[in-house]
Amino acid sequence: MILVMNHRAGDDEIEAVIIRLEKLGFQIHLSRGVERTIIGAIGDKGHLIELDLEAMPGVEKVVPILRPYKLASRTFHEEGTVIRVGNLEIGGETVHVMAGPCAVESREQLLSAARIVKEAGATILRGGAYKPRTSPYSFQGLEEEGLELLAEARAATGLLIVTEVMDAKTLPVVAQYADILQIGARNMQNFFLLREVAKIDKPVVLKRGPSATIEEWLMAAEYIMSGGNYNVILCERGIRSFETYTRNTLDLTSVPVVKHLSHLPVIVDPSHAIGKWRFVTPMARAAIAAGADGLMIEVHPNPIEALCDGPQSLTPENFAGMMADLRRMVEVTGRKMP
Amino acid sequence: MILVMNHRAGDDEIEAVIIRLEKLGFQIHLSRGVERTIIGAIGDKGHLIELDLEAMPGVEKVVPILRPYKLASRTFHEEGTVIRVGNLEIGGETVHVMAGPCAVESREQLLSAARIVKEAGATILRGGAYKPRTSPYSFQGLEEEGLELLAEARAATGLLIVTEVMDAKTLPVVAQYADILQIGARNMQNFFLLREVAKIDKPVVLKRGPSATIEEWLMAAEYIMSGGNYNVILCERGIRSFETYTRNTLDLTSVPVVKHLSHLPVIVDPSHAIGKWRFVTPMARAAIAAGADGLMIEVHPNPIEALCDGPQSLTPENFAGMMADLRRMVEVTGRKMP
Amino acid sequence: MILVMNHRAGDDEIEAVIIRLEKLGFQIHLSRGVERTIIGAIGDKGHLIELDLEAMPGVEKVVPILRPYKLASRTFHEEGTVIRVGNLEIGGETVHVMAGPCAVESREQLLSAARIVKEAGATILRGGAYKPRTSPYSFQGLEEEGLELLAEARAATGLLIVTEVMDAKTLPVVAQYADILQIGARNMQNFFLLREVAKIDKPVVLKRGPSATIEEWLMAAEYIMSGGNYNVILCERGIRSFETYTRNTLDLTSVPVVKHLSHLPVIVDPSHAIGKWRFVTPMARAAIAAGADGLMIEVHPNPIEALCDGPQSLTPENFAGMMADLRRMVEVTGRKMP
Amino acid sequence: MILVMNHRAGDDEIEAVIIRLEKLGFQIHLSRGVERTIIGAIGDKGHLIELDLEAMPGVEKVVPILRPYKLASRTFHEEGTVIRVGNLEIGGETVHVMAGPCAVESREQLLSAARIVKEAGATILRGGAYKPRTSPYSFQGLEEEGLELLAEARAATGLLIVTEVMDAKTLPVVAQYADILQIGARNMQNFFLLREVAKIDKPVVLKRGPSATIEEWLMAAEYIMSGGNYNVILCERGIRSFETYTRNTLDLTSVPVVKHLSHLPVIVDPSHAIGKWRFVTPMARAAIAAGADGLMIEVHPNPIEALCDGPQSLTPENFAGMMADLRRMVEVTGRKMP
Incomplete structure (x- = not known):
């Protein structure tokens, strides 16, 4: 799952997101661009919690990477x-x-x-x-x-x-x-x-x-x-x-x-x-x-x-x-x- | 309910529709135009049978007049x-x-x-x-x-x-x-x-x-x-x-x-x-x-x-x-x- | 074209619609039902004026009968x-x-x-x-x-x-x-x-x-x-x-x-x-x-x-x-x- | 821009994408997960070429990060x-x-x-x-x-x-x-x-x-x-x-x-x-x-x-x-x- 942070997101907001993701068992890849910071989160259960994260301050959008179905895939x-x-x-x-x-x-x-x-x-x-x-x-x-x-x-x-x-x-x-x-x-x-x-x-x-x-x-x-x-x-x-x-x-x-x-x-x-x-x-x-x-x-x-x-x-x-x-x-x- | 007949509908098809409607208890108003014949059917239960009639030969479309709900209306x-x-x-x-x-x-x-x-x-x-x-x-x-x-x-x-x-x-x-x-x-x-x-x-x-x-x-x-x-x-x-x-x-x-x-x-x-x-x-x-x-x-x-x-x-x-x-x-x- | 009048449309409203349609060269078929009065209007130019008529008092809806295209039909x-x-x-x-x-x-x-x-x-x-x-x-x-x-x-x-x-x-x-x-x-x-x-x-x-x-x-x-x-x-x-x-x-x-x-x-x-x-x-x-x-x-x-x-x-x-x-x-x- | 590679994408395909992106002036962040490899591409002109990249072998989808308008934003x-x-x-x-x-x-x-x-x-x-x-x-x-x-x-x-x-x-x-x-x-x-x-x-x-x-x-x-x-x-x-x-x-x-x-x-x-x-x-x-x-x-x-x-x-x-x-x-x- 990838989280795109708002262009005005502060360091504290970015850190809060990372802490939360790590607690949930994700590995984190951080990319700081000029206009946006992007957080890649790799782990098993991405589809279970994607939506909640859009509620966190500073998060602009959450982009799922894996499709949310497995048995049908x-x-x-x-x-x-x-x-x-x-x-x-x-x-x-x-x-x-x-x-x-x-x-x-x-x-x-x-x-x-x-x-x-x-x-x-x-x-x-x-x-x-x-x-x-x-x-x-x-x-x-x-x-x-x-x-x-x-x-x-x-x-x-x-x-x-x-x-x-x-x-x-x-x-x-x-x-x-x-x-x-x-x-x-x-x-x-x-x-x-x-x-x-x-x-x-x-x-x-x-x-x-x-x-x-x-x-x-x-x-x-x-x-x-x-x-x-x-x-x-x-x-x-x-x-x-x-x-x-x-x-x-x-x-x-x-x-x-x-x-x-x-x-x-x-x-x-x-x-x-x-x-x-x-x-x-x-x-x-x-x-x-x-x-x-x-x-x-x-x-x-x-x-x-x-x-x-x-x-x-x-x-x-x-x-x-x-x-x-x-x-x-x-x-x-x-x-x-x- | 109004039935618009196909422009090629024959007299027998028109009659068959009328007979069916009358059996169902409708009063019939027939309007023969140059391009289309239109059958008006007035009665209580129009909404119950509208769709079926489009299956009859010669019927182009059925236009409901009354809304299909009563108690909510x-x-x-x-x-x-x-x-x-x-x-x-x-x-x-x-x-x-x-x-x-x-x-x-x-x-x-x-x-x-x-x-x-x-x-x-x-x-x-x-x-x-x-x-x-x-x-x-x-x-x-x-x-x-x-x-x-x-x-x-x-x-x-x-x-x-x-x-x-x-x-x-x-x-x-x-x-x-x-x-x-x-x-x-x-x-x-x-x-x-x-x-x-x-x-x-x-x-x-x-x-x-x-x-x-x-x-x-x-x-x-x-x-x-x-x-x-x-x-x-x-x-x-x-x-x-x-x-x-x-x-x-x-x-x-x-x-x-x-x-x-x-x-x-x-x-x-x-x-x-x-x-x-x-x-x-x-x-x-x-x-x-x-x-x-x-x-x-x-x-x-x-x-x-x-x-x-x-x-x-x-x-x-x-x-x-x-x-x-x-x-x-x-x-x-x-x-x-x- | 068929005009369905509102269930509360008065006689004066019905008449006003009929007069207007006749001026426009339509032949009129009037069907007074218990719940609705329906006016059938037969003529050449139905598609030109359908919409306007919904602006007249008492008119609930206008149902076109002919398709609005001819050369393509x-x-x-x-x-x-x-x-x-x-x-x-x-x-x-x-x-x-x-x-x-x-x-x-x-x-x-x-x-x-x-x-x-x-x-x-x-x-x-x-x-x-x-x-x-x-x-x-x-x-x-x-x-x-x-x-x-x-x-x-x-x-x-x-x-x-x-x-x-x-x-x-x-x-x-x-x-x-x-x-x-x-x-x-x-x-x-x-x-x-x-x-x-x-x-x-x-x-x-x-x-x-x-x-x-x-x-x-x-x-x-x-x-x-x-x-x-x-x-x-x-x-x-x-x-x-x-x-x-x-x-x-x-x-x-x-x-x-x-x-x-x-x-x-x-x-x-x-x-x-x-x-x-x-x-x-x-x-x-x-x-x-x-x-x-x-x-x-x-x-x-x-x-x-x-x-x-x-x-x-x-x-x-x-x-x-x-x-x-x-x-x-x-x-x-x-x-x-x- | 983020590129999600197909789960079967080979190393050669991943490399081809990276080479192409670098030629276009992007900075690359590569994340290899168990199920997917994800390529982050940071640069100015992301919106100009996003779509083309989906034509490359091994690319499953391209996710834009920046909105494609600037003056209106x-x-x-x-x-x-x-x-x-x-x-x-x-x-x-x-x-x-x-x-x-x-x-x-x-x-x-x-x-x-x-x-x-x-x-x-x-x-x-x-x-x-x-x-x-x-x-x-x-x-x-x-x-x-x-x-x-x-x-x-x-x-x-x-x-x-x-x-x-x-x-x-x-x-x-x-x-x-x-x-x-x-x-x-x-x-x-x-x-x-x-x-x-x-x-x-x-x-x-x-x-x-x-x-x-x-x-x-x-x-x-x-x-x-x-x-x-x-x-x-x-x-x-x-x-x-x-x-x-x-x-x-x-x-x-x-x-x-x-x-x-x-x-x-x-x-x-x-x-x-x-x-x-x-x-x-x-x-x-x-x-x-x-x-x-x-x-x-x-x-x-x-x-x-x-x-x-x-x-x-x-x-x-x-x-x-x-x-x-x-x-x-x-x-x-x-x-x-x-």
């Missing part, structure tokens, strides 16, 4: 992580598509969706049983009944199940049914929930929060990993910007950036990011071209009748078309589809 | 809400200052902080017992022990207590100690928690999420109110923008906007928004000038030693200076300080 | 525009890559860069002679000498030349040398310059402003087109968001969105958007997968010695590798590289 | 700058209000506006003769005729004149009439125009660009100052965020931040930032409370008939009310109104 784990779930590998050679409706609405809807996505080549079924909705007056999900329907769809099709867990209270029941747990974007910094999910022995899809930097996203992964669950799949799903034509701004550059900074697999959810079905297929293609390990796509047997997110759901025909497109794209990138 | 409740807690009134003539440390760290620290803020004129003590921290390696709070210390500080000073509740699991214990519950910015759309808090008979400070529009913030209030708890105090604490010199961008204009759209009281937390103590006092003044009903300010007996957010905490001297400043400012706006 | 020009320049076609079957250094620095540097990009398959040479730099102390370009070097590189390689025009004063000299004029991101709403460029008979690459919505970008194109120059090539180059790991946030979804809303060709500049060479190749691939008609890429014979934007420039080897990658990607999308 | 000019124009002082004890219509529309409109704002206490008349408009179909200003009307209004009322200059071509004529030149937000990084304005002996109001950080804003001021014109008045007018209820997000915290970083005066334009007249008065009050040296306010004799920005213009009555409010607010802050 590629620096400490050079090879990419491959997560095994059922007989699938996520983060390996094969690109997986998780698809299905926004919300589980009924037995008929879910089983129909499951068959459609299975036939087109998806390997994992998505569907929300507990739904975080902006309005208290919107459909909030079938809850445990929805989980049971997901299990039934799994039994019928062989697809694995990914579904969102919204809070610690319902985590046990969700974990009982799901193959992969999903932390929604709005819960990315629900640290209590992250700590609870860390104790479960199931992979976790961690969606990027709409106002989260890539570093904060990796810090959220660090929460889960530091609690003992190393099977974190990162999912880019758009950040909030001033552009309103799309629901969010899909930050596809985060895919190669995450691959550079971290060893964790990363997938992309273009449906939620964009909010309009028409643009889902080209951006799914682009996600693969950017290096994503998988996709999460909303598909509904009949989007017009959807209780949730109809406008962004692909019809069965559009989904089949997208999958054919992707197959060619995946090959070109040297990977495979199942 | 000034349209349905013209007079400003005054929330009574202990012998204080929030949202009335008197401007209240909630002050104290970011985190409860120790008995000595908290009691000292409580006496300092009380003496300078604060009426409510803030202090976190459960701390949402970006890093899993940072201090996470004293938990229930922290709540006990808050209760002790209340007994010693007569200050009321506001403290954050992070999840449904710990809500019962937090509710047992706190006079006012706080929902943190990162939990503003933790809908499960909002529904649980709605069942508690205590006022709630609802912080604006860093990527939440004013409308989404009021929708979060609507969640709490629709669950039966009408005592919601909105708290502006900065939104995320591209500016990085300050931690967040304090959107003070939200104060008069919320006053216009809603009847709920609104307070401002400049400490978290800005992240640098130096700018807290001018922005606290500005918040009052903009019409805020109160402030939430971080004060630490010794910010240099703070375990959390030292750089944005006021020293006792700075806090006393700020309070003197505010007193003059409050008078000019025709309100009072206790 | 696909509604009025269904087929995609193909722009011919030299013997190239931009927006047609062939994907073109514009490549070269950020700034023209010297004869040797530019000619070397030109040969490198030509050999790897680029068809257009980019290079700045007038450089907009954040700091007045940075290298500001070789100006006319730079233009002469660009012309020499064109003569030597057969590449066409695209270069930025920064202001109306230097437009005549830039137009004398360039095959394609570039309007930089910071000048996207320099309306005076847009009007001047509209009078020149050369294609214009119009970069998206860092805080411009897609609609504002198309409005800037409309400025150029309404002045008589229909040969506008839109260029996505990232928008400003809170994410700081990359220089800007590349909004690749704008590619299919622009293709949907407009008939103009759209290219992508990943180098400026990202600011780090390491991520340029995957995002160039993704741009093609998303449907871009071309790319603009920074290449420097020796990025370490670059006077401008070295960190985002590809080396000759990396550029050749990217081009090989792209060739496969382009084929999969059913298009061609030259 | 309070470090090099401790006392606040007071700008004299006519018999007014901007940045001194007195708070000045610049008021008038968005656009000069007619002789009658402008003279009427001038009398209204003069009577209520404004000292400077604002009004656009050249108007940057998002749409090419909107009113673009009266141009030189508008400037003549401004001069006539000055003669009639004694108010000084501030008006926008949109480009270098019309700068001579604008400078002939105006007392203060205004650089609009969209031109904040029109560096060519900044350099031209630097040669004129008139104060410049420099509006903050909607996507400009405070540092970039000060860099734009540095352009003008380094060209010889030290009379720069900074004007906060809102930045672009995701919030759409207001036109932009007024970043009032920039007022005390600019006062801390720079010696230049800073004023606030709440009208453009917010876009809705209803919220202008509270935010004008808040701007003063935050420490602004002045305000720029849109006032129209009849906002309903305005050709530009009617919805955000105050009526004469509202403006008079605002000025009365401000007078009390200014006194409380220890300053004066004329």
Whole structure:
């Protein structure tokens, strides 16, 4: 960590900072320039105390040197992580598509969706049983009944199940049914929930929060990993910007950036990011071209009748078309589809 | 709600939309222009189904007319809400200052902080017992022990207590100690928690999420109110923008906007928004000038030693200076300080 | 255009609005609901006066129905525009890559860069002679000498030349040398310059402003087109968001969105958007997968010695590798590289 | 400047960086830690070459230590700058209000506006003769005729004149009439125009660009100052965020931040930032409370008939009310109104 002292910082202030740093176990390198004095502090725990030091008189700014995450960092784990779930590998050679409706609405809807996505080549079924909705007056999900329907769809099709867990209270029941747990974007910094999910022995899809930097996203992964669950799949799903034509701004550059900074697999959810079905297929293609390990796509047997997110759901025909497109794209990138 | 049809929408598509709307109980007004056909749909439940309709063929966009919240809206409740807690009134003539440390760290620290803020004129003590921290390696709070210390500080000073509740699991214990519950910015759309808090008979400070529009913030209030708890105090604490010199961008204009759209009281937390103590006092003044009903300010007996957010905490001297400043400012706006 | 009246708007206010609209030549459709009165106004010039009407008493909001651009809109020009320049076609079957250094620095540097990009398959040479730099102390370009070097590189390689025009004063000299004029991101709403460029008979690459919505970008194109120059090539180059790991946030979804809303060709500049060479190749691939008609890429014979934007420039080897990658990607999308 | 080397950087890479830095005249401080090697480089011209160095192999990031502006910095000019124009002082004890219509529309409109704002206490008349408009179909200003009307209004009322200059071509004529030149937000990084304005002996109001950080804003001021014109008045007018209820997000915290970083005066334009007249008065009050040296306010004799920005213009009555409010607010802050 480096501390830049104010240009008017007195010797006593500089000394106070040094004493404090040495107490904390840092080695000190002092550089006195004409305009500024700079204090380099080398040690293990830099990230724990950076912020406090800006409160000391004479300190202008504190510049962290090491990234604040370790377990999620590629620096400490050079090879990419491959997560095994059922007989699938996520983060390996094969690109997986998780698809299905926004919300589980009924037995008929879910089983129909499951068959459609299975036939087109998806390997994992998505569907929300507990739904975080902006309005208290919107459909909030079938809850445990929805989980049971997901299990039934799994039994019928062989697809694995990914579904969102919204809070610690319902985590046990969700974990009982799901193959992969999903932390929604709005819960990315629900640290209590992250700590609870860390104790479960199931992979976790961690969606990027709409106002989260890539570093904060990796810090959220660090929460889960530091609690003992190393099977974190990162999912880019758009950040909030001033552009309103799309629901969010899909930050596809985060895919190669995450691959550079971290060893964790990363997938992309273009449906939620964009909010309009028409643009889902080209951006799914682009996600693969950017290096994503998988996709999460909303598909509904009949989007017009959807209780949730109809406008962004692909019809069965559009989904089949997208999958054919992707197959060619995946090959070109040297990977495979199942 | 108004539906703008695509310029190539066929008569059959227009008719299909009309039939669907009529089934949903809407009255229809059809306007066929040269370039576009527009369908006006008047009815009660417009906000429940707006989004789905964009999935119908031929529909270009759906424009909501009514705001999607009711209980929080000034349209349905013209007079400003005054929330009574202990012998204080929030949202009335008197401007209240909630002050104290970011985190409860120790008995000595908290009691000292409580006496300092009380003496300078604060009426409510803030202090976190459960701390949402970006890093899993940072201090996470004293938990229930922290709540006990808050209760002790209340007994010693007569200050009321506001403290954050992070999840449904710990809500019962937090509710047992706190006079006012706080929902943190990162939990503003933790809908499960909002529904649980709605069942508690205590006022709630609802912080604006860093990527939440004013409308989404009021929708979060609507969640709490629709669950039966009408005592919601909105708290502006900065939104995320591209500016990085300050931690967040304090959107003070939200104060008069919320006053216009809603009847709920609104307070401002400049400490978290800005992240640098130096700018807290001018922005606290500005918040009052903009019409805020109160402030939430971080004060630490010794910010240099703070375990959390030292750089944005006021020293006792700075806090006393700020309070003197505010007193003059409050008078000019025709309100009072206790 | 639709006007939503305030729920307390009186009959006199409603009538005043109607009278004003009728004077302006609109046909009126009045819908009185229980909670709101809505006035539909159909006519030609809706976009000219929308904003003013919000100043009238009783008007809550004005909702535009038609998009505010016409010449740039696909509604009025269904087929995609193909722009011919030299013997190239931009927006047609062939994907073109514009490549070269950020700034023209010297004869040797530019000619070397030109040969490198030509050999790897680029068809257009980019290079700045007038450089907009954040700091007045940075290298500001070789100006006319730079233009002469660009012309020499064109003569030597057969590449066409695209270069930025920064202001109306230097437009005549830039137009004398360039095959394609570039309007930089910071000048996207320099309306005076847009009007001047509209009078020149050369294609214009119009970069998206860092805080411009897609609609504002198309409005800037409309400025150029309404002045008589229909040969506008839109260029996505990232928008400003809170994410700081990359220089800007590349909004690749704008590619299919622009293709949907407009008939103009759209290219992508990943180098400026990202600011780090390491991520340029995957995002160039993704741009093609998303449907871009071309790319603009920074290449420097020796990025370490670059006077401008070295960190985002590809080396000759990396550029050749990217081009090989792209060739496969382009084929999969059913298009061609030259 | 500090260079953080990649954890895998080899000795040869470290040496290459050091050699390059020494050639550039820097003194080197090398710190080899267990996980990273850090190179401190002390010298004069750090800001000129920072970026290039990230292109060197083994360099992970370059951290600037000094701010990249000098003339605008309070470090090099401790006392606040007071700008004299006519018999007014901007940045001194007195708070000045610049008021008038968005656009000069007619002789009658402008003279009427001038009398209204003069009577209520404004000292400077604002009004656009050249108007940057998002749409090419909107009113673009009266141009030189508008400037003549401004001069006539000055003669009639004694108010000084501030008006926008949109480009270098019309700068001579604008400078002939105006007392203060205004650089609009969209031109904040029109560096060519900044350099031209630097040669004129008139104060410049420099509006903050909607996507400009405070540092970039000060860099734009540095352009003008380094060209010889030290009379720069900074004007906060809102930045672009995701919030759409207001036109932009007024970043009032920039007022005390600019006062801390720079010696230049800073004023606030709440009208453009917010876009809705209803919220202008509270935010004008808040701007003063935050420490602004002045305000720029849109006032129209009849906002309903305005050709530009009617919805955000105050009526004469509202403006008079605002000025009365401000007078009390200014006194409380220890300053004066004329």
